[in-house]
Amino acid sequence: MKPIQRAVPLVNQVYEHLRGAILSGTLKPGEKIVETKLAGELQVSRSPVREAIRLLANEQLLKEQNGNISVFVPTIHDFQEISALRLAVEPAAAAMAARRFEAPDVQALQTSLEANIEETKHCLAVGDMEGIIPLNNEFHRVIWTCGGNGRFVRIMENVSALIQYYCSLVLDINQQQTNILQEHTDIYLALKAGDPVEAQNAMYRHINKDQQVIERYAASSDGFNVEFPPAGVALYKEGELS
Missing domain, CATH: 1.20.120.530 (GntR ligand-binding domain-like)
Structure with a gap:
């Protein structure tokens, strides 16, 4: 991951980065999100990461269970x-x-x-x-x-x-x-x-x-027995964060 640059509020950038990664399939269903690891990869403090995670949980794209945060699994x-x-x-x-x-x-x-x-x-x-x-x-x-x-x-x-x-x-x-x-x-x-x-x-x-x-x-197919989201369709093009 490329480090976050500070042209716009960090929370917005981290939120858009995570949201795009989920919707494009870069972050897979069920994949765990570790706050400290993500903050290090994006070179930001844990505060904007924590707030971005909260916003995405409100959108139901992230799930919290037993203290762990992960990408939601579609059913x-x-x-x-x-x-x-x-x-x-x-x-x-x-x-x-x-x-x-x-x-x-x-x-x-x-x-x-x-x-x-x-x-x-x-x-x-x-x-x-x-x-x-x-x-x-x-x-x-x-x-x-x-x-x-x-x-x-x-x-x-x-x-x-x-x-x-x-x-x-x-x-x-x-x-x-x-x-x-x-x-x-x-x-x-x-x-x-x-x-x-x-x-x-x-x-x-x-x-x-x-x-x-x-x-x-x-x-x-006895349920969603496919890679999800489908490999051929990306909702967001992953690009550089500004």
Whole structure:
């Protein structure tokens, strides 16, 4: 690991470093995180490392058990719980967003969705599959915000990192093939038309499809009998810390 440099708050840098390592698979599920060792490798004090660990534990990417900290181990049960939450909240948020999509206070968010779809189209055209997952996450986050329900946003932000983590598995199972552009476009068009019923249905279909992909895969392989996250899909490119 390269030492942390002090251009931005150390806690932020350590947090982003650890989060990227987990989401990219550099830190494997179940791998132990030793505070003193990590602080030495990054050449920082233990305080920012401790705070970064706390933040990642809140995001459920790290787990504490018997005084030990380790990277969380994904399970089909965990995925099913997150899918159930998404299916309960996100279609409702999409319906809310459709009802207020033309309101003056969400015009910037509407523009953001349009740009997101164009960037997704570009990534698919050039084969940049690493760019798809964060774009997908941002697309959904904008719709949560458009819906105007702050509690929905807080609930979904709490599992946002895990959603990204599991979405990588869907992409890998499908061998880098995805209908995400068409699905996101369908959702966007329903929002733009101010059609809450179709927005809700389109969002439900979009999320439910991913759930079916993973459940079929888990059933055929007796659980997640794969390297996880999948070796071919990195959510974050590991680069130099500034």
